[in-house]
Amino acid sequence: MEDIILVEGNNVLNVGLVPIAPPGEILTPNGGGDLTQLRPEGIPHWPLVLEEDTDFVPPNGGGPWGYFVGNFVSAGFFPYAGRTDLYTFTQPLYAAQYIYEKLTVHGLFGRDVYPYGEARFVLKTHGQLHYSGVFKPVMTKVWVERTWELNPETNQIWTREEILSLQVGIWMAKRGSFGRIICDKIYIEVF
Numbered sequence: 001m002e003d004i005i006l007v008e009g010n011n012v013l014n015v016g017l018v019p020i021a022p023p024g025e026i027l028t029p030n031g032g033g034d035l036t037q038l039r040p041e042g043i044p045h046w047p048l049v050l051e052e053d054t055d056f057v058p059p060n061g062g063g064p065w066g067y068f069v070g071n072f073v074s075a076g077f078f079p080y081a082g083r084t085d086l087y088t089f090t091q092p093l094y095a096a097q098y099i100y101e102k103l104t105v106h107g108l109f110g111r112d113v114y115p116y117g118e119a120r121f122v123l124k125t126h127g128q129l130h131y132s133g134v135f136k137p138v139m140t141k142v143w144v145e146r147t148w149e150l151n152p153e154t155n156q157i158w159t160r161e162e163i164l165s166l167q168v169g170i171w172m173a174k175r176g177s178f179g180r181i182i183c184d185k186i187y188i189e190v191f
Contacts, residue, residue, distance in 0.1 A: 033086025117174030
């Protein structure tokens with residue numbers, strides 16, 4: 001328990017002991033969100049980013065470019081301007097009892113040999129989309145994370161209702177080259 005004073009403008013909203021969330025509660029995808037633009041088409045995408053279960057077969061063993069085998073989402077093989085997937089997530093065990101100091105999104109991204117693409121995490125809160133800064137996936141796979149200490153729509157600490165209704169996803173773009181950028185796994189950690 002910590003003594004916390006919440007202030008909005010010149011108004012004190014709450015004074016007293018407020019329980020702080022236990023460190024690092026993990027939330028995993030449990031459904032599709034409002035946007036499904038990545039590939040493959042015709043099947044739910046959230047199970048494809050639930051587990052780390054994709055392997056990269058490097059060039060020469062996998063042809064001149066290498067390729068991915070497993071369950072993943074991508075924006076396709078051909079160049080594209082930008083596509084987004086959103087996912088819903090499991091509810092935190094402590095959401096009814098705690099306030100959250102920050103939210104971190106983790107994703108396992110990769111690319112084959114040729115694409116010069118980029119990716120971003122996307123948060124949907126209060127009906128609005130908010131994008132992280134751009135990152136460029138590397139050949140094979142690498143973990144990427146971005147942290148939001150405040151809700152980007154309200155610029156306030158995360159509330160219980162915001163965590164429960166949050167959709168998080170991936171935006172990908174690839175210009176001028178063929179090949180794949182992929183996401184193998186995504187999850188949220190709330191603190």
